[in-house]
Amino acid sequence: MSTAEETAGGETSAWGEVTPDAARRLLIAAVEAFAERGYHATTTRDIAGRAGMSPAALYIHYKTKEELLHRISRIGHEKALDILRVAARREGTAAERLADAVSSFVRWHAGGRTTARVVQYELDSLGPDAREEILALRRQCDAEVRGIVEDGVASGEFDVLDVKGTTLAVLSLCIDVARWFNVDGPWTPDEVGALYADLVLRMVGAGK
Amino acid sequence: MSTAEETAGGETSAWGEVTPDAARRLLIAAVEAFAERGYHATTTRDIAGRAGMSPAALYIHYKTKEELLHRISRIGHEKALDILRVAARREGTAAERLADAVSSFVRWHAGGRTTARVVQYELDSLGPDAREEILALRRQCDAEVRGIVEDGVASGEFDVLDVKGTTLAVLSLCIDVARWFNVDGPWTPDEVGALYADLVLRMVGAGK
């Protein structure tokens, strides 16, 4: 509720649940480094340095560099799923719920671009087990959005040719915001969220 | 028109212009390796091995590993720009040209997913100079699509709130196909191209 949303490096949220203070600082440092240079190009020395610690300190709190990515990825996906769930299960028409889901999901990808980039684009750097765990969360995200689209089709609000394909396109559109969004660019996260909600409603033929 | 589109490793095209035969084999090997594991996780030994050569052979044809990525990126972006230019400059209404641009651009990203993945997602691995050269090509891609959208708005075919934002969303949607498309999945590149052309026409308020 009163969690700090901004740090020097950019956005931050919800890392409050990571409990030893040093472990949290290392995690945030890792998010920033992975987002900037990618997982494989980031060294453990770089992460530790950003957190103001020696390279060895990392291994007191995490077993491997991959465990850092795994933890970041799981927390991030849980947050993303939470956002979509809240929007999908609120009161309102399918159009209202879809617009809510898209605008809040996009706001998260734009405002939390650093985190979202790692979460969405470094999945392949995980080992098979961790990867499969994260993919399960991702399928749940897909199911939440598809549920809204199906509701809209059933109620006649939406006019959609291919529910599965359209759902995928909607999620794809939102996720890719993390790739191109620039905090110094012409839009705020709110503006992109509003624009995208409108575009998505047009995609599902919700009506005028 | 009659260029070979498929190889054992997946899709390939247009690499015919890379002239010493060994250099072309190395380039294709690099595309496959970069697409699978990412630039930084790929070793020069892996690239050379895929091309059936010793690690040292790579340095006869390319100065560094980065030069391989640079060459791949430039050729790929030139191909992408060419696709968009052909669609933008053909005869027809703005809606026809936009649908053509989207469906052919999406087909390239889906069918040539290996190449497209490298081209679209490994840009940050380039040095500043090479990166800037590629970004210039990317801005030209953006301009081609924006031109079609502006034509449609001017002629009254389209109903768009934010031309710049909508153009970005259209390109973003197409590019992200390279991230999720799976050759073993339920759709062919042609089907995704047709679905996306329909979705994009809805986004710009064409027709109906």
Add this chain to the structure above:
DNA sequence: GGGCAGACTAAGCGCTCGCTCACCCTCGGC
């Protein structure tokens, strides 16, 4: 104030990386 647990560091191990170098084939011109 002695002892001990936990957080942290300096130093460095073993390995693999991008890249180089000394050498070796093969082949066309004379």
Add this chain to the structure above:
DNA sequence: GCCGAGGGTGAGCGAGCGCTTAGTCTGCCC
């Protein structure tokens, strides 16, 4: 048949990687 050039190789360099280990510092219970 000898020569030179260009494409190729095996071995290995210096560097930097992920990670470990021996030891230090700090604070707290008795």
